[in-house]
Amino acid sequence: MSIQRRFDEELAELKQQILRMGSLVEGQIRQALKALVDRDDALAKTVIENDRQVNTMDVAVDEACLELLALQQPAARDLRFITTAMKISTELERMSDLAENICERAIELHEEPQLKPYIDIPLMADRAIKMVGESLDAFVRGDSVLARKVLEEDDYIDELNEQIFRELLSFMMENPKTISRAIRLSFISKYIERIADHATNVAELVVYMVEGKIIRHMTTP
């Protein structure tokens, strides 16, 4: 097999690795929300446990990228694909940390009766998970139009987070007994907003990879 052919195959494998890691992280976020809504501590603990798998995958992506960079001098486009993959892997790892944080707060919340039915928070999480999926699709397809769509969606998440926060604030003002629960819920809402921010980071990296001006400066002597 030619070195070029082998290199192309390894690039394709790197794409698959990112997609597998993305699926795992999407699953972590989905399960974290299920643990919150169903008040399921065992599930929350499983999600916390599974974060280790994501960390392992992050290291594996990093190793794969460094090997690809060392293997041969990649062309400008491949070079940016590989460095973008490294950065996306870090973003995904941070999202998984936030899924873990959601579960930690969920477990604490289960010590008291549920403050209110959870409607907006799962809705917000669904939108955030959609953004994660779309940003990764944009990466593997090199689709900056889809990436830009993800950037636009972030505003809606920020609005939802604001709305949830204001509602929780009114609970706290009316009845101080709700404060610790309301604060924990506002943290969870904030974690979801940060997950969407990481998806936005991924989308920005993709726009940069596809359209960025860096490629113009890249000259091999």
Place this chain on the structure above:
Amino acid sequence: MSIQRRFDEELAELKQQILRMGSLVEGQIRQALKALVDRDDALAKTVIENDRQVNTMDVAVDEACLELLALQQPAARDLRFITTAMKISTELERMSDLAENICERAIELHEEPQLKPYIDIPLMADRAIKMVGESLDAFVRGDSVLARKVLEEDDYIDELNEQIFRELLSFMMENPKTISRAIRLSFISKYIERIADHATNVAELVVYMVEGKIIRHMTTP
């Protein structure tokens, strides 16, 4: 000038770039705290404005790294130094975003009388800034002992954040009129904790760069 010599000089310049970016970010955090403590809205707005400079430096570091990667096939050690620099630049950029967030909350806080004298929050910020500086020193010196010291310091920050949060919670419980101020202060405390987390990320990257097992796998065919 030989290609190797030029490459070494560009690596040295990359180190300087990271240090300059680090100084700017440390300054941003310091000024954000000053804006909070002195209730100085003009300063807060300057910090928010200056975040753009940090973003520009992040892009410049990225370009420099991609050019170095494209310039020649760097040896395993240089390769890891360059990819670590790219990642550190992202961490610094996120810290500057958090300095900006501190200023946004500070401006909101200035609409009401000060809730309490600020003692623990500036103390915590000093420790976080120290961690940022040490983690960058560890990077430029390739000093994993210093990097590990930074990792240990993060526990103290987490404890301080917990303590501040508990104190603010008691304010909220006793007097609902303090809730919005106390929540904003708890956000600021959380932002500082996240700045320390980013310094911890930098330190982990350095340990990985210096001691990591990745280098063992790196073979050029």
